Amino acid sequence: MAVSCEDDQRKSRLRALGYTDTQIKAMDDEEYGDRKLTDKSTYIKQDIQACLQRSDLYISNPNSTNTVSHFSLLANQIITFVCLMVRPGLITPTPLERCMQIAYTAKLNSGCISRQVGAVVTDKNFSVQSVGWNDTPFGQVPCSLRNRFDLVSGNDQEAYSEYEKSNIQYIARFTQESEKYLKIEKTGRNVSYCFKSEYNDLIGEKNQVHTRSLHAEENAFLQISKYGGRGIENGKLFTTASPCELCSKKAYQLGVKEIYYIDPYPGIAMTHILMGGTNNPELILFSGAIGKAFHNLYSSKMPYKDELNALSL
Incomplete structure (x- = not known):
């Protein structure tokens, strides 16, 4: 399980706890920095990026302006997951979970030996228009x-x-x-x-x-033009990572309105490209279940009709 918030909110909370910007940067460099197998500290330091990539339950803990119920959003997410653990299939997946699960599955097609990423592009009604993953162009060996x-x-x-x-x-x-x-x-x-x-x-x-590979988001965008899909203006992008500077420019140009992401990209894509202009997309940190948790929580142990009939005997 990963509990996270927007990066600027995370930093503001650390500053409120007395951390300086220099200390925050040092912390980020240690938790997000390059890992060398020959360095013993690699095996004892926290690896936040790896934790985010391996999680299958994501809880968003954003700042709240609701002074009456400050943790209501956080509590609702936890309650939902606990209820599904007790009673799998109690409710169906949200459109966000459904689309991110497709992106999660798509990333397994990646032939990249460093990191696998999946992406899905939908219209404004969550209808899937294309799927992509980071891989070499078609015709080249991964x-x-x-x-x-x-x-x-x-x-x-x-x-x-x-x-x-x-x-x-x-x-x-x-x-x-x-x-x-x-x-x-x-x-x-x-x-x-x-x-x-x-x-x-x-x-x-x-x-x-x-890099030899196309990025997952880039690949998903190109599939639309390659196979004659319809426009995605005001659509949505789901990515198991987050778009880099180059993919962010493509998303902006295509008129994507919402970008759901899991792992913040360590660059200036968000603050420089996606937050500059008059047609800025909304960046939304994903919360929900994907991977094994998606199937474990949303797969009923038996059809509900059969359960009711059995209980009525």
Whole structure:
């Protein structure tokens, strides 16, 4: 279970507790920073991003202006989940849960070896118009199915780009780096790799533009144009992460009015792109059940009609 609130509200609460902006930044860097397997602290520090990605129950705890019942929204969510735990199938999923569950399922199609993300685009009435996940363009082999030793040995040539096969500097470094994975190859595992990481290490940068994959939100938008879907102006976007700067601009241009997200993107997409102008979409932190919890809470143990008939005997 993940209990969260909007990022600006989280920071304001920390400031109210006496934390300075410097301390908050240090806290965020520690809880959201890069994890190195060789660093012992990796195994004892909180990993907030991983917790958000692995949860299947999400509770939103926003600031409330209701002084009479300050925690009514929080309480209602908890009561709903508890009732469903006691009596699965008592109510049906909300439209928000239904759409986010589709996005959650879609992300499993992703061949990205770093992170799987799913997205769904609907019209204003929650009618699904397209589904997307982060993956390579159609016709290219996803990273999860490529093998660094196939590239080095010249096998499965269609799976690799001309750059990977012909750039001498890249090949030399890649071949050298591959040596430490020889022991893994002998176990029978597929030794896949992330081109973005390999290339960024080569040029000494950290640039997201070098990823092979389309982002989930971007992919969902493109499916609409590819297959002749109708317009989505005033529609909704559901994402199991949150849109980056590039995907945010696309959502804004398409006229998306509501964006439901789970994990805040560590950039300025929200404050700079989605909150700048006269046609700003509403950013809404998702609350509800997805994944295993979705099925466990909303699947009745038996048809309600049969239950009533049994109780009437």
